[in-house]
Amino acid sequence: MDIVEALKSWTMDKPPLFGVFHVVFLLLTVVSTILLIRFYRNASTKVMKRIVFLTWFVFLFFELGKQLIYGVFTPNYSWSEFPFQFCETPLYVLPVVLFVKNIKIRSAIIAFLCSYVFFAGFALTIIPLTLLGNNTFMNVRTLVQHGSQFMIGLYLFSWNRKNFTKDSFAFGMLIFLGLTIVALVLNFTIGNYVEGFNMFWISKYNVTQLFILDKLQPYIPYIIFLLFYLAGFSFCAFCSYSVETWVYKMWIKYKPEPVEELECETKIE
Numbered sequence: 065m066d067i068v069e070a071l072k073s074w075t076m077d078k079p080p081l082f083g084v085f086h087v088v089f090l091l092l093t094v095v096s097t098i099l100l101i102r103f104y105r106n107a108s109t110k111v112m113k114r115i116v117f118l119t120w121f122v123f124l125f126f127e128l129g130k131q132l133i134y135g136v137f138t139p140n141y142s143w144s145e146f147p148f149q150f151c152e153t154p155l156y157v158l159p160v161v162l163f164v165k166n167i168k169i170r171s172a173i174i175a176f177l178c179s180y181v182f183f184a185g186f187a188l189t190i191i192p193l194t195l196l197g198n199n200t201f202m203n204v205r206t207l208v209q210h211g212s213q214f215m216i217g218l219y220l221f222s223w224n225r226k227n228f229t230k231d232s233f234a235f236g237m238l239i240f241l242g243l244t245i246v247a248l249v250l251n252f253t254i255g256n257y258v259e260g261f262n263m264f265w266i267s268k269y270n271v272t273q274l275f276i277l278d279k280l281q282p283y284i285p286y287i288i289f290l291l292f293y294l295a296g297f298s299f300c301a302f303c304s305y306s307v308e309t310w311v312y313k314m315w316i317k318y319k320p321e322p323v324e325e326l327e328c329e330t331k332i333e
Contacts, residue, residue: 119215
């Protein structure tokens with residue numbers, strides 16, 4: 065396929081951390097996030113869903129390109145690139161925000177995006193570690209996708225800020241646990257027979273690429289490794305939630321919002 069060859073042959077020197085290529089995308093992410101929050105934090109649910117749809121479309125576009133590069137239609141497909149790593153979860157949860165009518169479910173998904181997905185996007189946008197290479201499309205995809213996680217997480221927090229509580233975070237944690245269970249089921253079934261298959265990088269049969277855990281995995285029982293993953297990720301997500309809510313409290317302390325402003329989940333469609 066010509067398009068596949070074009071994607072594979074579009075190469076560049078590996079960009080260094082905080083080099084021009086990296087910094088440009090960091091600035092684009094920050095500016096886009098600020099503009100979204102500035103102009104659309106009080107948007108109607110209909111407008112919010114349009115923003116979510118555009119974000120989902122960006123994820124879908126880059127994921128399709130990634131799958132073509134890694135040979136999804138060939139016998140030599142790289143199964144470590146199967147589209148259910150944690151940072152691909154917005155592909156599956158963003159449509160729920162679009163179509164679910166139950167406000168509690170939508171709020172739980174938004175809480176998950178504001179905390180877990182936001183933290184992962186933030187960490188890998190700032191320090192993409194081994195994710196940058198020589199393929200230009202994949203480098204752009206890495207920084208745009210993780211930057212989009214950062215952007216949509218903060219935006220949805222700003223949009224749903226009055227309803228984001230500890231209970232919301234707890235429901236978001238349930239979403240995280242549910243997705244982790246799916247990853248575990250895939251790892252214990254497909255991953256037991258397919259080399260390199262390691263969803264969420266928590267397979268018992270393959271070495272993880274997760275920071276710190278990659279050093280611990282060879283020396284601790286698998287159940288302890290898994291508990292470290294769940295507790296560590298949830299702690300980082302809770303820190304994200306805490307910082308976001310603290311910033312919001314400081315904001316309204318010094319710049320109170322108008323009383324007549326509508327509650328986020330009761331805005332007119």
